Amino acid sequence: MELAKQRKKELSDFCNRVGIKFKKLEHLDQAFHHRSLTNEAHGVKNNERLEFLGDSVLGMVTAAYLYNNLDNPEGDLAKIKSAVVSEKALAPVAIKFGIDKLLMLGHGEEMSGGRTKPAILADCMEAIIGAYYLDSGYKAAEAYVLSFIEPAVKETFSQGVKDFKTQLQEKYQKKTKKCPQYELVSKTGPDHDQTFKVCVHLGDKVFGPVTAKSKKEAEQLAAKLALDSFN
Template sequence: MELTKQRKHQLSEFCDRVGIKFKHLEHLDQAFHHRSLTNEQHGVKNNERLEFLGDSVLGMVTASYLYRNLDNPEGDLAKIKSAVVSEKALAPVALRFGIDKLLLLGHGEEMSGGRTKPAILADCMEAIIGAYYLEAGYKAAEQYVLSFIEPAVQEIFSQGIKDFKTQLQEKYQKKTKSCPRYELLSKTGPDHDQTFNVCVHLGDKTYGPVSAKSKKEAEQLAAKLALEDF
């Protein structure tokens, strides 16, 4: 489907607004094609394949960011990731970016309010990520994803969610003015599959040992164990 001058202008404005660059606006345009449009117009491709790709890129960027920046154990990271890449989280971002105004829908979906349905908006967000990954590569896609994922993660923590080590330190320092002391008791297994055994000392009390596949995660688990005694 050949783009009109007006559509090209709309897509270029969108790129400027969200900080991305497309040489081939036709690729970006496809990201806005809901399947209801292609059901009604022969020969028009929908955004489902791009959504499939974008979902994977979104997941990888988010998981990598959480791993590099947080000390929380795997269970916490999984919960945070699930929250920030969810339909509930992505749909408001899509509205903020003006994606609802650029969606191309079939008549039936348009009439049923599809332009503001959270599932359609979130799917389009993922399709745009997929299209941008194909256009500009992983690093560019990563930068775009982090522009809205990073604030979402920070928002979760601003609501009072803290990792176990931080919680333990705050509580223990308030009580004793001292810091928890973590001890690596042993490290076993080959380099590619090690197990770390850690305990945490709070004065004359010791919690653990606990085991995990990384020292960071083992320390978090030890802190969690100690918190249960507060």
């Protein structure tokens, strides 16, 4: 079904506002179709399948960004990822982008305030990611996701989430004016399945060794061990 001229303009304005470019605006338009609309309008596709796809792309982009940019152990990365891709985090971004104004809802959902429901807004965010991935490929979708995920990660850290190495360095430097010294005790196993043993030296005190599947994670675990002694 061909889009009306006014709808095309609204969608084009949205693309310009958030810095994306669709080859087919029909893909983007479907991302705004809530299931309540298809319950009332025969033949109209909703955004649930796009949401399913977009959720996976969002998760992949976010996980890769956290892995490549943070030294935190897996548990920390999982907590940060959960926070920045949550409904609570995505809904305000949707409002900022003007997604609430472009949603296509059924009459009942419209009357019940669906346009401002966090779950519907977050689902639409994911559907847009899915639509953009289908329309323009992974790299384009990745750039769009990072445009709001990077600030969200930084905001999470500004609220007090710091990796263990950073926390240890701040505490130890404040006390001694020196930096912790990390020592790789051993590295064993084949290239595809290595095990690292690391300890950290704080003056004449040694914490560890601890074992992990990457040097970065082992250093984080050693730092946590030393932090526990401070606390």
